[in-house]
Amino acid sequence: MSEHDTKSEKEPNSPERRRFIGAATAAAGLAIAPGVMLYEVAHGRPEEQAASSAVRWGMLVDATQCATGCDDCVSACSTENGWTPVAESRHPKQAPQWIRKLELQDPLTQMETNLPMMCQHCADAPCVDVCPTGASFKRADGIVLVNRHTCIGCRYCMMACPYKARSLVHESLNDTQLADVPRGMGCVEACTLCVQKIDRGDGNTACAEACTAAGHNALLFGDMNDPESEISKRLRELPTKQVRADLNLNLGVRYHGI
Amino acid sequence: MTGKLKRLLALGAVVLTTATLAWAGSDTQPKASGAPKPVITKSVKAEQCVEDTAYMRRNHMKVLDGHRDKTVIEGIRTKKHSLKECINCHASEKTGSVAAAKDDFCVSCHSYAAVKIDCFECHSTKPKGSMAMHPLNAETAHLKHALAVNADVKVSAEEMAKVAQ
Numbered sequence: 001m002s003e004h005d006t007k008s009e010k011e012p013n014s015p016e017r018r019r020f021i022g023a024a025t026a027a028a029g030l031a032i033a034p035g036v037m038l039y040e041v042a043h044g045r046p047e048e049q050a051a052s053s054a055v056r057w058g059m060l061v062d063a064t065q066c067a068t069g070c071d072d073c074v075s076a077c078s079t080e081n082g083w084t085p086v087a088e089s090r091h092p093k094q095a096p097q098w099i100r101k102l103e104l105q106d107p108l109t110q111m112e113t114n115l116p117m118m119c120q121h122c123a124d125a126p127c128v129d130v131c132p133t134g135a136s137f138k139r140a141d142g143i144v145l146v147n148r149h150t151c152i153g154c155r156y157c158m159m160a161c162p163y164k165a166r167s168l169v170h171e172s173l174n175d176t177q178l179a180d181v182p183r184g185m186g187c188v189e190a191c192t193l194c195v196q197k198i199d200r201g202d203g204n205t206a207c208a209e210a211c212t213a214a215g216h217n218a219l220l221f222g223d224m225n226d227p228e229s230e231i232s233k234r235l236r237e238l239p240t241k242q243v244r245a246d247l248n249l250n251l252g253v254r255y256h257g258i
Numbered sequence: 259m260t261g262k263l264k265r266l267l268a269l270g271a272v273v274l275t276t277a278t279l280a281w282a283g284s285d286t287q288p289k290a291s292g293a294p295k296p297v298i299t300k301s302v303k304a305e306q307c308v309e310d311t312a313y314m315r316r317n318h319m320k321v322l323d324g325h326r327d328k329t330v331i332e333g334i335r336t337k338k339h340s341l342k343e344c345i346n347c348h349a350s351e352k353t354g355s356v357a358a359a360k361d362d363f364c365v366s367c368h369s370y371a372a373v374k375i376d377c378f379e380c381h382s383t384k385p386k387g388s389m390a391m392h393p394l395n396a397e398t399a400h401l402k403h404a405l406a407v408n409a410d411v412k413v414s415a416e417e418m419a420k421v422a423q
């Protein structure tokens with residue numbers, strides 16, 4: 001220590017001093033207490049690096065925390081991805097919907113359950129199986145997407161999806177798309193797990209951010225392949241279900257409290 | 259066909275041929291009905307395109323085509339050959355777009371060459387963050403009034419990001 005101090009007094013910009021400061025900062029970031037991180041390590045990868053199968057993005061929906069009457073996740077998705085909220089659409093029955101809020105009631109007990117429903121990012125996705133052009137595909141990190149360059153709008157995938165997660169864009173969007181989210185007439189679309197945000201290194205989706213901001217904490221997004229990630233820890237602790245688990249699709253979205 | 263009509267047609271053909279030859283032979287003749295030459299506005303944001311200009315004029319579509327597959331399928335988001343960066347540099351100062359007016363960068367050349375651009379069926383023609391200039395789409399056109407009234411209570415993507423932090 002004293003050696004470092006004397007050196008830094010003599011030469012303020014010496015490489016030794018820089019190394020020492022660097023090491024000190026790194027230590028401050030990591031070792032607050034054993035097992036406690038000062039900051040969440042972002043999953044950002046360099047922009048020239050392809051998405052990797054070492055990661056599997058997923059979401060844990062805690063239906064016990066999801067509030068009645070709240071649709072903050074839905075409006076956050078619409079804002080982030082540029083789709084018109086269904087209530088504002090001129091044709092609500094055919095308006096694209098990437099995520100929707102379900103309020104369910106048990107007919108016997110009257111118990112109410114709230115949950116958001118969206119593309120479940122199936123590991124064995126029926127939409128990918130049926131697509132005649134290969135436009136429906138699963139990215140290496142588990143995100144199921146539509147390549148709009150090859151989608152012909154046949155809508156087979158919409159029929160195949162057990163979760164009614166996909167929509168066709170029926171009308172011209174007249175340049176109202178967001179720069180980060182290309183989408184257009186004649187193509188099928190669905191939840192992308194905010195792929196533009198993931199690739200930017202945000203490490204979270206717009207819906208989960210909004211839910212947390214509203215204080216409900218019903219949505220947790222993360223890497224299900226990383227045993228140390230928050231989502232993996234919660235999945236180890238909580239009883240969770242896959243919707244229509246009987247179909248054996250290995251879903252990327254898991255529900256607690258349903 | 260009568261002889262008179264035949265003679266008339268022959269005369270017509272001669273007149274037309276003469277006119278065409280006269281037009282082709284003269285350099286000073288203004289091209290009254292030719293397509294307007296494309297207006298190529300130099301980008302103010304950079305001195306030089308990511309590739310040689312002459313190469314880009316002929317091959318930009320191949321460059322974009324290769325890059326789009328890497329981006330969509332593999333998630334590689336390098337800026338160099340991305341359409342988004344083309345738009346960032348070449349959006350017109352007037353319309354904020356590469357394809358809103360007939361003099362805008364992409365449209366200007368494409369209409370001269372009579373090649374339809376499909377990019378902007380899905381891609382925004384404007385750089386990120388210029389939503390203020392976006393017109394309403396077919397889905398929302400009837401809400402023009404409501405949107406104007408509620409304009410200041412709408413949460414922007416930037417605000418959302420701040421809330422989350």
Ligand code: SF4
Nearest residue numbers: 119120122127144161
């Ligand atoms: S939920 Fe539907 S759209 Fe999403 S991956 Fe599964 S089958 Fe495809």
Ligand code: SF4
Nearest residue numbers: 131151152154155157
């Ligand atoms: S609508 Fe598009 S993505 Fe869906 S099956 Fe047809 S081509 Fe594939």
